Amino acid sequence: xxxxxxxxxxxxxxxxxxxxxxxxxxxxxxxxxxxxxxxxxxxxxxxxxxxxxxxxxxxxxxxxxxxxxxxxxxxxxxxxxxxxxxxxxxxxxxxxxxxxxxxxxxxxxxxxxxxxxxxxxxxxxxxxxxxxxxxxxxxx
Amino acid sequence: xxxxxxxxxxxxxxxxxxxxxxxxxxxxxxxxxxxxxxxxxxxxxxxxxxxxxxxxxxxxxxxxxxxxxxxxxxxxxxxxxxxxxxxxxxxxxxxxxxxxxxxxxxxxxxxxxxxxxxxxxxxxxxxxxxxxxxxxxxxx
DNA sequence: CCTTGAAGCTACAGTCGCTGTAGATCGTAT
DNA sequence: ATACGATCTACAGCGACTGTAGCTTCAAGG
Numbered sequence: 001x002x003x004x005x006x007x008x009x010x011x012x013x014x015x016x017x018x019x020x021x022x023x024x025x026x027x028x029x030x031x032x033x034x035x036x037x038x039x040x041x042x043x044x045x046x047x048x049x050x051x052x053x054x055x056x057x058x059x060x061x062x063x064x065x066x067x068x069x070x071x072x073x074x075x076x077x078x079x080x081x082x083x084x085x086x087x088x089x090x091x092x093x094x095x096x097x098x099x100x101x102x103x104x105x106x107x108x109x110x111x112x113x114x115x116x117x118x119x120x121x122x123x124x125x126x127x128x129x130x131x132x133x134x135x136x137x138x139x140x
Numbered sequence: 141x142x143x144x145x146x147x148x149x150x151x152x153x154x155x156x157x158x159x160x161x162x163x164x165x166x167x168x169x170x171x172x173x174x175x176x177x178x179x180x181x182x183x184x185x186x187x188x189x190x191x192x193x194x195x196x197x198x199x200x201x202x203x204x205x206x207x208x209x210x211x212x213x214x215x216x217x218x219x220x221x222x223x224x225x226x227x228x229x230x231x232x233x234x235x236x237x238x239x240x241x242x243x244x245x246x247x248x249x250x251x252x253x254x255x256x257x258x259x260x261x262x263x264x265x266x267x268x269x270x271x272x273x274x275x276x277x278x279x280x
Numbered sequence: 281c282c283t284t285g286a287a288g289c290t291a292c293a294g295t296c297g298c299t300g301t302a303g304a305t306c307g308t309a310t
Numbered sequence: 311a312t313a314c315g316a317t318c319t320a321c322a323g324c325g326a327c328t329g330t331a332g333c334t335t336c337a338a339g340g
Contacts, residue, residue, distance in 0.1 A: 005307095005316075005317080006316090006317070007315095007316060007317075016298085016299080017316090017317080018298075018299065018300080019297085019298065019299085021318095021319095022297075022298060022299090026297090035306080035307085036306095037305070037306045037307070037317090037318090038305080038306080038317085038318065038319095039305095039306065039307080039316085039317055039318070040317085040318090057297090059244060059247060059248060059251075060244060062296080062297085063296080063297070084252060087248060087251055087252045088252060090248055091245060091248045091249065091252065094241055094244055094245045094248060095245060097241055098238055098241045098242065098245065101234055101237055101238045101241070102238065104199055104200060104234055105231060105234045105235060105238065107199060108199060108227060108230055108231045108234060109231065111199075111227055112224060112227045112228060112231065145287080145288080145336090146287090146288070147286095147287060147288080156327085156328080157287090157288080158327075158328065158329080159326085159327065159328085161289095161290095162326075162327065162328095166326090175335080175336085176335095177288090177289090177334070177335045177336070178288085178289065178290095178334080178335080179287085179288055179289075179334095179335065179336075180288085180289090197326090202325075202326085203325080203326070
């Protein structure tokens with residue numbers, strides 16, 4: 001039977017079979033053709049779309065954003081601004097997340113250093129430091 | 141009636157009322173005393189524990205790790221090594237996450253730059269760049 | 281004392297993005 | 311013809327909550 005099976009798509013994209021079916025249910029992939037026995041068969045267009053979805057997911061776009069990007073692909077007009085907006089929003093999100101994680105790291109280091117190197121009978125300072133939010137510099 | 145209501149605890153810790161009840165169900169908070177009418181009343185010990193949980197959550201510990209940390213608090217012996225291990229594991233996780241996000245940011249910037257500044261009638265390069273994983277430097 | 285309105289109660293469904301299961305059927309190589 | 315892996319549907323479960331419905335209780339004002 002011609003076309004790619006769902007497993008072939010999975011192997012090519014690294015997206016699990018169950019996840020592909022889930023994407024179909026979410027409307028991110030069109031209903032594919034079926035064999036006489038009811039198994040899905042895909043063409044290259046579906047393979048490309050799935051690659052697009054997989055890559056966008058790896059970049060942290062959520063499925064709604066990806067659906068929006070796909071819709072933009074279908075209507076090439078006026079897609080410029082919108083696609084940029086979505087991608088730029090994502091950059092802002094990522095930068096924000098990096099910043100917060102950096103503060104987190106500093107705080108965790110503080111917590112661990114509160115006790116490191118000691119091994120006397122005292123209760124561990126790590127636990128105390130965790131309870132004590134006031135010692136944090138800046139919010140997180 | 142003496143003691144803090146669940147709403148008071150919520151206000152002091154920033155943890156939502158429903159979340160406090162959820163923590164109770166998960167065993168992170170003990171079953172509190174109740175008024176004659178069945179409402180929860182808390183003492184300062186519970187308030188402190190909830191603050192601990194809230195702070196640890198902000199630092200990204202999951203509820204299982206927090207349960208483990210609480211158990212360590214109850215048995216001060218031998219808690220040193222374990223508490224340090226948990227916290228240090230978390231630092232490693234956070235650093236790893238920062239690194240991956242940094243690669244992500246670079247990739248997103250690449251995607252946006254693929255088109256930025258142009259506004260002719262061409263289909264947007266952002267969408268093309270998103271489909272094209274091969275152009276990524278390094279994995280993500 | 282009585283009313284009112286906010287706050288609390290339980291129980292359960294929904295969120296997101298899958299993942300895992302059960303039990304059946306299909307496709308293909310030998 | 312048979313065996314065996316791949317695929318099918320349908321649904322439950324994950325983590326960490328959040329939201330809803332339909333109640334009851336508490337505390338303050340009149």
